Amino acid sequence: xxICDEQGNSLPPGSRGEIVIRGENVMAxxxxxxxxxxxxxxDGWLYTGDIGYLDRDGFLFVLGRNKSLLIADDGEKFSxxxxxxxxxxxxxxxxQLMLHNNQSPYTVALLVxxxxxxxRRLHEQGLSCAARDGQEAALRLLQAEINAxxxxxxxxxLFPSRWLPAAVAVLGEGFTEQNRFLNSTMKMVRGRIEDFYxxxxxxxxxxxxxxxxxxRNLTIVSRWE
Numbered sequence: 001x002x003i004c005d006e007q008g009n010s011l012p013p014g015s016r017g018e019i020v021i022r023g024e025n026v027m028a029x030x031x032x033x034x035x036x037x038x039x040x041x042x043d044g045w046l047y048t049g050d051i052g053y054l055d056r057d058g059f060l061f062v063l064g065r066n067k068s069l070l071i072a073d074d075g076e077k078f079s080x081x082x083x084x085x086x087x088x089x090x091x092x093x094x095x096q097l098m099l100h101n102n103q104s105p106y107t108v109a110l111l112v113x114x115x116x117x118x119x120r121r122l123h124e125q126g127l128s129c130a131a132r133d134g135q136e137a138a139l140r141l142l143q144a145e146i147n148a149x150x151x152x153x154x155x156x157x158l159f160p161s162r163w164l165p166a167a168v169a170v171l172g173e174g175f176t177e178q179n180r181f182l183n184s185t186m187k188m189v190r191g192r193i194e195d196f197y198x199x200x201x202x203x204x205x206x207x208x209x210x211x212x213x214x215x216r217n218l219t220i221v222s223r224w225e
Contacts, residue, residue: 019050070101078163091145092117108204109165112174129224143212167204170217
């Protein structure tokens with residue numbers, strides 16, 4: 001096993017790159033798919049598509065899939081899975097989260113809320129999503145959950161701030177196998193999700209869409225009750 005850069009050159013310990021392996025456990029190729037075989041197998045090495053690094057003791061750390069990487073406008077890359085999973089696991093109000101950055105000035109997110117938990121919290125405060133103040137309160141609560149990971153938040157320092165979402169689109173439907181936004185291993189099918197929600201993503205890069213309290217998010221929240 002080795003870690004390689006985009007040109008296939010081996011990288012030293014501590015450097016992030018693609019995980020490449022060979023051995024008797026590696027397949028001979030894809031069935032009746034020469035193109036895919038040529039892309040994955042080179043000189044007997046399998047290019048896995050996974051990103052990771054080796055530490056100085058030889059332990060492998062897997063960071064995520066190459067196809068899911070966030071890419072900033074300066075070319076820096078970061079794997080989103082650990083951020084998404086950590087935010088969802090630590091917030092009772094965020095059910096699913098998909099980060100997006102394709103050489104953009106900032107990272108954005110598609111967010112599936114835990115509506116039941118949010119509605120309970122609003123009811124405790126005497127608020128309802130049928131009214132504007134309740135809708136805004138729900139959105140600000142979601143924003144506060146994300147802000148907890150910023151420099152002055154309760155979970156500060158876990159991730160570089162540039163990869164935390166600066167704008168959020170709240171969705172009315174979750175990612176499931178039925179709508180084909182999750183695959184059979186329950187992983188997000190990012191390309192399909194991005195294509196389906198293209199207009200919502202584009203809206204997040206506008207002056208109207210960047211604040212979480214925006215017309216499209218308010219419309220979604222207003223349907224909860």
